[in-house]
Amino acid sequence: MNALTDDMEVFFLPSWVIILLAVAVLTLVYLLYLHYAWDNRRRFGLPGPAPLPLFGHIVEIMKEGICGFDLNAVRAYGNVLALSSGLMGNALGDVMISDPDMIKEILVKQANVFVDRNINGEAQISPLEKALFAVKGDYWKQMRNTLTPTFTSGKLRHMQTMISKCAQTLVDNLKKKANTGEKFDSQIWGCYTMDVICATAFGVEVDSLNNPNHPFVVNADRFNNINLGNPLVLMLFLCPRFMKMFEPILPYVPGVKSYVGPIKYFSKTTENLLQDRRLTNDGQYKDFLQLMLNAHKLSTSEMSDDEKQDEKLKKRVLTTEEIAANGMGFFAAGFSTTKDTLGYIAYLLATHPQVQERLVQEIDDVLQDADPTHDNVSKLTYLEQVINESMRLYPVGIRLDRLADQDTTVNGLFIPKGTAVAIPTFAIHLHPEYYPEPEKFDPDRFSPEAKAKRNPYTYLPFGMGPRSCIGMRLAMLEMKMVLAKVLQNLTFKTCEETQIPMVLSKSRPMKPEKEIWLKVEERAL
């Protein structure tokens, strides 16, 4: 009997060890179950890259960058595939769709089902949570209705003088560089874009080229240089819920404070400007802030009693917080997008002198030394082709995304409510089926004849449908006016520091690995 007991003790461990082992086994089983449950390949019956337990595709993304990851995924698994984000819920999207007919269905035909972006509305840093980009459902529809009239051709025509002045400052500066042979990097486009956005959105003249230490310039630069190679920043970027949770301490966290600080700075500045306008409004301003403020005023003092009863009008009111959010939102959505696109266009022109020559010829023929304006730049068709082809190769909005607000079926694929759909713009733009020799810069891909032969849903730099970029016309006007003005005077050239071919960064989405350096030469007139 004793011998038997001794033998059993060899096999039986102390009870605390047994409990620990049981907990470990149960945890493992639970994690395996989660891994199984979270694997969207099984859920949707679609092919896709194998996710890591808990971490989904995060390691591949850190290695290849989001652009590289999307490109490889589409090449390996085709036009409709499943993604799994593990612990991060659906941050990377549940399904990724690059089939043009399905994209049309999602962005346009079923736009009412796919209204929202895949951002958790209440989980973003204040006040951006109330900006058009982030808001959801009916709230978004009403806000978009209110803001759409601020971007009409008529309103933009009012802004052309401000834009022209900013373009002239840039040209004067570039002329000096041409005379001294000084090289410049793409930050110069940031100065122009900054001046335009400050003037058109806030009515503030910054002249960032000559005032590089202006707080607007310093904060914009910080905001524009988010380092997604920093795992903390990447986590906050992919899981905005954590941002909300830790918002009070974020300004003190190294690496993250450079992202949060500028948001706070711009929202405070917008609020202060609004305050001043309310006190001294004499109708002199024609900027977005004023246009939003007018919509705001309409709801209160200028409304008749009947109007005050109208639910629709009441809902169109923008609160001070919403105006501040959208002032900051226009800045966030319109600054680095336009700046980076201009940087890529200048690089492509410098590295393709025959395209630049043809463009200069068009500008000379059509404008005949006239100053670029809202109306005459619309006649520069080759310029539009050059911009379009540049945005095909370097779409700064690398992906579009939508959430399904209800169960639906898209071209035979059942998409349950809550599914996050990712549309990989960058990978679509480099798809050889739509764009043969996709890496080649060829603006003739956007001639009217070539465009007519292509499915329009293979080109998405500004998105598509009711939730597409509200600032598209402003961005195009801003880019056309400055490029026409620069090329009336100067020619872009490469220099020793120009990286050819350009390599894209893996840690900063759609940014060059090395800064783009160029020089300019004055045209012999």
Ligand code: HEM
């Ligand atoms: C070259 C410059 C620009 C590019 C490439 C660009 C690209 C985009 C893209 C891809 C989207 C998402 C569209 C979608 O989901 O279907 C977007 C949305 C948006 N953009 Fe732009 N954008 C640019 C300039 C601007 C400017 C100058 C402004 C404002 C002043 C602006 C304001 C916005 C806003 C507010 C949204 C959100 C619209 C909504 O949710 O209703 N963008 N942009």
